Amino acid sequence: RKEVEQDPGPFNVPEGATVAFNCTYSNSASQSFFWYRQDCRKEPKLLMSVYSSGNEDGRFTAQLNRASQYISLLIRDSKLSDSATYLCAVNPGTASKLTFGTGTRLQVTL
Amino acid sequence: SAVISQKPSRDICQRGTSLTIQCQVDSQVTMMFWYRQQPGQSLTLIATANQGSEATYESGFVIDKFPISRPNLTFSTLTVSNMSPEDSSIYLCSVGGKNIQYFGAGTRLSVL
Numbered sequence: 001r002k003e004v005e006q007d008p009g010p011f012n013v014p015e016g017a018t019v020a021f022n023c024t025y026s027n028s029a030s031q032s033f034f035w036y037r038q039d040c041r042k043e044p045k046l047l048m049s050v051y052s053s054g055n056e057d058g059r060f061t062a063q064l065n066r067a068s069q070y071i072s073l074l075i076r077d078s079k080l081s082d083s084a085t086y087l088c089a090v091n092p093g094t095a096s097k098l099t100f101g102t103g104t105r106l107q108v109t110l
Numbered sequence: 111s112a113v114i115s116q117k118p119s120r121d122i123c124q125r126g127t128s129l130t131i132q133c134q135v136d137s138q139v140t141m142m143f144w145y146r147q148q149p150g151q152s153l154t155l156i157a158t159a160n161q162g163s164e165a166t167y168e169s170g171f172v173i174d175k176f177p178i179s180r181p182n183l184t185f186s187t188l189t190v191s192n193m194s195p196e197d198s199s200i201y202l203c204s205v206g207g208k209n210i211q212y213f214g215a216g217t218r219l220s221v222l
Contacts, residue, residue, distance in 0.1 A: 032209055043202055043213040044153065046111075087152060089211075096141050096207035097168075102152040 001026050004090050006101035013108055017078050021104045023088030024070040032091035033071045035062055037084045038103065044087055047073075078108045112137050112205050116214035123193055123221050130189045131217045133203035138183035141207045144176070147200040147216070156201075159186040193221045 006023045013019045025033075033050035048055055050062040050071045061074040071088055085103040092099055113136040123129050133142065142159040156176055157165040165178035180186045190197050202216040 034210070041218075043216050046210065046212065049210065091209075097143065097155050097158060098211055099155075100153040 003027060003092060003099045004088060004101040006088055006104050008102055008104060010105040010107050013078050013106070015078055015080060015108055015110055017108075018074065018076045019078055019106060020072055020074045021086055021088075021106075022070050022072050023090075023101050023104075024068075025090045025092075025099075026069070027090070027092045028066075028069060029093050030069075030090045031093065032098075033062075033064055034089040034098070035060075035071075035073050036087040036089055036100075038087055039084050044100075047086070075106075078106075080108050080110070082106060083108045111212045112139060114203065114205060114212060114214035116203055116217055118217055119215060120218040121220070123219065125194050125221055127193055128189055128191045129193065129219060130187050131201055131203075133186045133188070133214055135184045135205055139205040140183070141205065142180060142186045143204045143211070144178060144186070144188045145202045145204060145213075147202060149199070153202065156188070159188075190219065193219075195221045197221050 004025050035047040036044040037047045038044040050064045055062045059076045063072045085105045087103045088101045089098040115134045144156040145153040147153050155168050156171045157167040159165050159178050159180040161180045177189045198221045200216045204211045204213045
């Protein structure tokens with residue numbers, strides 16, 4: 001089993017739709033969780049951290065489910081500009097490194 | 111967040127040669143990392159660049175192939191040695207740690 005797994009998609013959704021992605025992780029000792037956004041031919045950019053209590057930033061909501069070992073990202077009222085690949089990242093333990101999922105591609109259409 | 115400058119932004123190299131990629135940060139940072147992103151793939155950590163000591167390499171990556179320098183808290187280099195077409199990839203440096211990491215713009219390397 002991979003350390004961090006994501007559905008690669010693509011998710012094709014119309015503008016205004018709500019879309020959700022999940023990301024599962026295998027190490028129950030994982031401590032920190034993040035969602036990154038990566039546009040084509042660009043570097044990943046931090047979208048939001050994922051806290052145990054959940055985290056909301058405008059149209060974006062991130063949740064952590066420790067019991068089932070997954071994190072989720074919900075995007076409401078999708079915009080064309082939300083089209084990108086969304087990478088989840090997990091700190092697997094005490095070291096400082098991050099392990100990334102393969103990313104979920106989102107395409108928002110008119 | 112830190113401003114991270116990475117260069118070159120892209121290069122086309124002949125097999126058997128080596129390329130050194132530079133990563134400069136506008137503030138002192140403890141942790142610097144080097145990642146590789148192969149076409150259509152996610153990011154794979156190559157190594158953690160440690161200031162004043164040898165880099166810590168991940169499984170599958172060795173110092174002879176990817177020597178790393180970290181002379182101070184704002185700068186690091188990654189060399190891709192004796193390149194082959196399989197080394198064609200995007201190489202990214204990042205700074206931060208387990209609580210947050212930020213990335214440079216990456217170096218797009220093509221090996222012919």
